[in-house]
Amino acid sequence: MKFSGLRAYAFLYLVFLYAPIALLPVFAFNDGTVIAFPLKGFTLKWFAQLFENETLAGALTNSLIVAFSTSVLATTLGIFAARSATRYNYPGKAGAMGLIMLPLVLPEIIVAVSLLVVLLAAGVPLSILTVILGHVLVATPYAIAVLNAAFSSLDRSLEEAAYDLGETKWSTFRLIILPLVTPGIISSALMAFTISLDEFIIAFFLAGEQTTLPTYIYSQLRFPKQIPMIMALGTVLVVCSVMLLATAEYFRRRGIAKTGAKDTGGFL
Template structure:
């Protein structure tokens, strides 16, 4: 009886979790300028409109640029940090690790305004670079967490064997360690890219004249006539995030089966 009630609760909960965002794709195909029920009919007009929105295309390219730079740099930082945490003991290890993970538990607005003040105070201009710096700061904890679980997952004797067989530390890392943690690296790249692609709060403060996609959407929300276009764009964004995350999860799981270690993104 209790079991059944819990199952029912779980199903209801998942519906509650997913239902709100599913309205976006639903309305994106609705043939009406008013985003509301009842549905009027099927159309691809809103998606077609997006093809001619040149400012949106620019925002898209900006987001791609910020996203890839963020993903690559924060994953590189994450690889170093995860390696240090899993393999070595060093001075103040716990405090330093906690400090690197700190952006995870700070109100984002604090992170955003402190960066803003320093960048402007030092006389730099706000640009895509400032957004990227902010995003790296926010994504390093995630890439580190993902990579720690994959560095933990492999047998260190493999590295020792490689060293015994005469490889140097660098070649050992390239030929033994790297292939083993490659799935973790891919999944870290995808996750950090997705976070950057969707991030709004920090980007809002640190964007100069070149908007990223969420900033562009925010600007469009003021125009009621543009609402259906925004809904279509939002649906595309949701779908892309979903696909990227599924790939990240699949890669991670394949690796888990290989190393036999259970773990999760967080």
């Protein structure tokens, strides 16, 4: 074949990308406390341990609360910003959008540290609420990126037509724009949810005494005895996020089909 070299490379690259993840179930089902070859035998006890772990359940509950709130807030803020960015031109727009999108290129440690300093100075007690504040900040730019694509594939004359046919600006938004960008909103919400669920640094700095799933995982990684259970947890998480992603992708494609635009590829 003509590009066989390139094809072989692509295959090797996928192996590189997937190797760490492929190893998760291998050790999650391995009946041995040491994470090494050769394997010992099949067991489900790590999963059993996982589901009995109450600290983990607490961390998971916290994480789900944080991720859900982040998802709603970041998507709402994202809708405002994406709508503004795709529909209007105004002086200062580049600056405003630049600030909002800044967390994309800012090391998360900086976001975390600066928020921490301000929250402590303002006397705000650290909790999962402060984690939500930080997560919304970093998830919003991703939400905007997804929503921008949804909003910019809208023909502007659609809303002018509704306005022209007697609707107000608000009812136009409700009757025309919202239904057409709904798939984008769903995939933005799923993305913000996933980002928040996986975010470590900000949660590490801002959660105070409380734990989220990543900070819990981080704390357990120091104890070799706990590693097999973490492998089981990782396996569960991989399955969940693949399902979530597939849903997001499904809605993104449906959105493209609905507005009759062309598919320009993944999460760009």
